[in-house]
Amino acid sequence: MNTKLNRRDFVSKSIWGATASMTLPGFLQQTLFNLDARAQSLPSQGGEGPIILLMEMAGGNDTLNTLIPYTNSIYRGARPTIRLGTEHNILQITDKDGPSVTGSNEPLALHPNLSNFKQMWDNGELGIINGVGYPNPNLSHFKSFDYWHSAEPNGMPKDGWIGRYLDNQCDGCGATTGIYINRRPTFAFKSDATSSPTVTFQSPQFFNWRDQQGLGRERSLEGLYRNLIGLDHGADDGISGYDDTLAYVQRSAHSAMISTESVQHAMDRGGELLNPSWPNNGLANSLKTIAQLINGQSETSVYYARQGGYDTHNNQILTGDPLTGRHSDLMQTLNGALGAFVDEMKAQGNWERVVILTFSEFGRKVIENGSLGTDHGAAETLFVMGGRVAGNQYYGLYPDLAADARVSRNSMDFNVDFRTVYRSILEKWMGVPASAMPAIFPSPPVDFTPLDIINPI
Amino acid sequence: MLDPLPQESWSRRTATHLLQRAGFGGTPEEQEAFYQLGKEQGIEAAVDSLLEASEDWSSLSWPEWMQSEVDPNGETYANQGIRRRDFIQWYFKVLMQGQPLAAKLLKFFIDHFAVDSATVGQYFRWIGMFRYTEMLRKHAAGNVAGEDAPFEGDERLVPPGHYGNFKTLVNHVSWSLGMIRTLDLAQSRRGNVNENFGRELLELFAMGIGSEYSDDPEYTEEDVAVVADAFTGRKYYGFRYFPDENRYNNPAGDQNPPLPPASVYQLRGQQDRSTKGPFYGYTKTPNGNPIINGDDVIDIIFDTDRCAKHLSWKLWRYFASPNPSKELVQALAYKFRDEHDYEIRPFLRDLFLSEEFYEDSVVSTQIKDAGDYFVCLAKQLGVPLPTRDAMEDVMQQLGYEVIFPPSIAGWPEPDGPGNTWLATGAMVFRMNMPSIFTHHNYAVFTSGRTRNSMDEFPEADWNVIAPIELRRKEQFPLLLEQLKKRFMPSRELRKSQVRTLFDHYSSVSEELGELEGVRELVRLILALPEYQTQ
Numbered sequence: 001m002n003t004k005l006n007r008r009d010f011v012s013k014s015i016w017g018a019t020a021s022m023t024l025p026g027f028l029q030q031t032l033f034n035l036d037a038r039a040q041s042l043p044s045q046g047g048e049g050p051i052i053l054l055m056e057m058a059g060g061n062d063t064l065n066t067l068i069p070y071t072n073s074i075y076r077g078a079r080p081t082i083r084l085g086t087e088h089n090i091l092q093i094t095d096k097d098g099p100s101v102t103g104s105n106e107p108l109a110l111h112p113n114l115s116n117f118k119q120m121w122d123n124g125e126l127g128i129i130n131g132v133g134y135p136n137p138n139l140s141h142f143k144s145f146d147y148w149h150s151a152e153p154n155g156m157p158k159d160g161w162i163g164r165y166l167d168n169q170c171d172g173c174g175a176t177t178g179i180y181i182n183r184r185p186t187f188a189f190k191s192d193a194t195s196s197p198t199v200t201f202q203s204p205q206f207f208n209w210r211d212q213q214g215l216g217r218e219r220s221l222e223g224l225y226r227n228l229i230g231l232d233h234g235a236d237d238g239i240s241g242y243d244d245t246l247a248y249v250q251r252s253a254h255s256a257m258i259s260t261e262s263v264q265h266a267m268d269r270g271g272e273l274l275n276p277s278w279p280n281n282g283l284a285n286s287l288k289t290i291a292q293l294i295n296g297q298s299e300t301s302v303y304y305a306r307q308g309g310y311d312t313h314n315n316q317i318l319t320g321d322p323l324t325g326r327h328s329d330l331m332q333t334l335n336g337a338l339g340a341f342v343d344e345m346k347a348q349g350n351w352e353r354v355v356i357l358t359f360s361e362f363g364r365k366v367i368e369n370g371s372l373g374t375d376h377g378a379a380e381t382l383f384v385m386g387g388r389v390a391g392n393q394y395y396g397l398y399p400d401l402a403a404d405a406r407v408s409r410n411s412m413d414f415n416v417d418f419r420t421v422y423r424s425i426l427e428k429w430m431g432v433p434a435s436a437m438p439a440i441f442p443s444p445p446v447d448f449t450p451l452d453i454i455n456p457i
Numbered sequence: 458m459l460d461p462l463p464q465e466s467w468s469r470r471t472a473t474h475l476l477q478r479a480g481f482g483g484t485p486e487e488q489e490a491f492y493q494l495g496k497e498q499g500i501e502a503a504v505d506s507l508l509e510a511s512e513d514w515s516s517l518s519w520p521e522w523m524q525s526e527v528d529p530n531g532e533t534y535a536n537q538g539i540r541r542r543d544f545i546q547w548y549f550k551v552l553m554q555g556q557p558l559a560a561k562l563l564k565f566f567i568d569h570f571a572v573d574s575a576t577v578g579q580y581f582r583w584i585g586m587f588r589y590t591e592m593l594r595k596h597a598a599g600n601v602a603g604e605d606a607p608f609e610g611d612e613r614l615v616p617p618g619h620y621g622n623f624k625t626l627v628n629h630v631s632w633s634l635g636m637i638r639t640l641d642l643a644q645s646r647r648g649n650v651n652e653n654f655g656r657e658l659l660e661l662f663a664m665g666i667g668s669e670y671s672d673d674p675e676y677t678e679e680d681v682a683v684v685a686d687a688f689t690g691r692k693y694y695g696f697r698y699f700p701d702e703n704r705y706n707n708p709a710g711d712q713n714p715p716l717p718p719a720s721v722y723q724l725r726g727q728q729d730r731s732t733k734g735p736f737y738g739y740t741k742t743p744n745g746n747p748i749i750n751g752d753d754v755i756d757i758i759f760d761t762d763r764c765a766k767h768l769s770w771k772l773w774r775y776f777a778s779p780n781p782s783k784e785l786v787q788a789l790a791y792k793f794r795d796e797h798d799y800e801i802r803p804f805l806r807d808l809f810l811s812e813e814f815y816e817d818s819v820v821s822t823q824i825k826d827a828g829d830y831f832v833c834l835a836k837q838l839g840v841p842l843p844t845r846d847a848m849e850d851v852m853q854q855l856g857y858e859v860i861f862p863p864s865i866a867g868w869p870e871p872d873g874p875g876n877t878w879l880a881t882g883a884m885v886f887r888m889n890m891p892s893i894f895t896h897h898n899y900a901v902f903t904s905g906r907t908r909n910s911m912d913e914f915p916e917a918d919w920n921v922i923a924p925i926e927l928r929r930k931e932q933f934p935l936l937l938e939q940l941k942k943r944f945m946p947s948r949e950l951r952k953s954q955v956r957t958l959f960d961h962y963s964s965v966s967e968e969l970g971e972l973e974g975v976r977e978l979v980r981l982i983l984a985l986p987e988y989q990t991q
Contacts, residue, residue: 183856201882236953245822249986256884313641313653370649
């Protein structure tokens, strides 16, 4: 008995069989069409369009010590032990001062460990967006991340902004249109639709069906699984019509079955990476997987990676040496991993296809907290990078650090709404028409004018 | 609301549901016995049998290296990996062998009061970690005879209370090395407040935020500051730096007892005598005392509607279903706070007896979290835990690394559709994983590592799982029925699935014998999406 069907068999036996398709419920047709039929058409359409890489810095990045207003007396006074200055080899941005809310320009410097960021700035590949946040900031990690992921601050989010983007703009997309390298899914991918063309996995080598090794048999587990979860049955879709929980798991199994094939195909095709020197850490490994998928022409528009550890309430620096400590280590890891990724993209010839956006759920307070750290704050600085990014430019204004300008007990106030940043990337980079924005951003900010963060061709 | 389930509604379905949610299910024989108990002696008797505190503390002792007060490796960070794996092994042993409801509650606490790897490191901190988990375990088990006292440290500092009470539990957590380290309390000093603990006490441990289950006012940023300020000066003692005896509060006057290793204490002078607040509109504690320290704040927190609702909501979500109505949460909160004064087991008794717990929107609508998934699987197969090394890899793949929570909010809750346990990668692993047990196929979860060898791992007792007399092809319907009762008692299989399973069972049995057929069959059943729900 051959349980492994080839594609022709599959197509004829599933939704394309006339009898079957007439008896299938509509939602299932859509599900299977979206997930399977298109996935199976890989890679002919994959590997050419623009790509977003969302770089999540989880925990609340202290952007005041990332992009440092090193001459600002309020900054220096508020952080007597953890401030960074010229004596710490900060990477001064000498060609341009940052426009500030106060009206005067702010001399700025990157953290000493962000050498690759500095290089990209100098090359015109890195843009800096200051003062990003939202009204009535929430200082809870979880609430604030819900807001950033859903793009619905101060609401009761039900789905994610990427989920809505794909629902709206991506009818019939492949199962791996969004890929998150992590063990747990992100709310940003959550979709209202019955199935979302996104997947989340940590390690591609385990994202596979393991056959019955050592038993001396040739049967494919994958074929059996396909059959049991209803992917290959004309008359039995395998999705419960009355039990939502079960239907959810059944769809997850379908998605798993289909996307493993796409991912393995792209990984095989991606082959060896061209940049021989990658750091060895979790973030670098995630970005390596992404680089390999891009090289393998995965039909993926949105990649998502995460670096945790930014909740630096303590030991942000170590006593006596501001270049040691948790924040410094994080900066080094981020800089090394992103630098290797960018080199890889350039070697692949894909750097012009990629826009990277870093973000965190909030910045941290202006004043230090006495544990050589900082507590939760509000507005933050984002970085946007890519071969086509309008770099070497500031967007937004550096916040006013003065005590009377602060919000939420010593936090910086925002002047660019993060939804505007999201919109800018979708509109200016992914080519989403302005008319689609109300559906993707049901609660837009007051000023929703997109930023010109992409160079015209 | 919350009326008891009428006796005539007791059925095999309700019995299985209760066994599953209040524990980790049961073998077909246990399911039947439990159903008969409720039928013959009444539902209350059945529920009470689950609540009996019968923890066998002696059989679950700490690893040997933990028995000493001195680091056998000389106060180094050596053997972190071994210690970590020993800890994970111990934790899962407790889940597997402990009284089921206690194990289920411990799993809830490990998630609700998640501590991360910042807690561990030097030897004394491992002691603190084990003590912390043991404390959670005692609260999960309910009153522990002869041990109705606080723990690890200067017990006179901790307000009176006893195990099995949520308010006492929060107090104990606030005085534990685990949480003092994880949320930076040790570094929060008067005048230099670190607000990490204060914020999460309110948001995660007690009051919650948002209007999903409560329309009560939210606490403010100013409230966070008051709480953080009230908790300054809590420290822990390691080996090397014995605290200056003048620096910690010693209510016993000049008879300073030496602190045991890894104990916590209050820094003298840090806990000032000035009145704080107002907090959440309160200017005094419910007993009319001024608000001076963290214990006073906890007194106020547990007086609020928001706290009673938050904890009731969270427990309902864990044991029952993800979206209880506000009315139901209100009714639960009234029971929890006003009737039971935050006693956990009496509250759960009401919950397990209630009609609402057996509604269609509750039964079979949970996706197993990683702990449920793993423990149920091992219990249903009647196999022991894999080696500690293999355990660590398995739990990593399942996304449940006990001292590496994804965030300080712990792991995702078992909340039905949209469930965040089922990342695509985790789904793939869950479908692959059963072959570890059925076929000793550890290639499923290793990448060339040899430490996970399952060579010594015992076979499941296939004669119990699939009696020999049912293995002939002609008996297939009976065999399948037997397996279904064991592995997914509340689920039906579709015809097409039965057909596929039969075809495969027949062909493997013919080719390699009936035992191989059984292994194949079990593995495939365990890989079905239907197996992921409970």
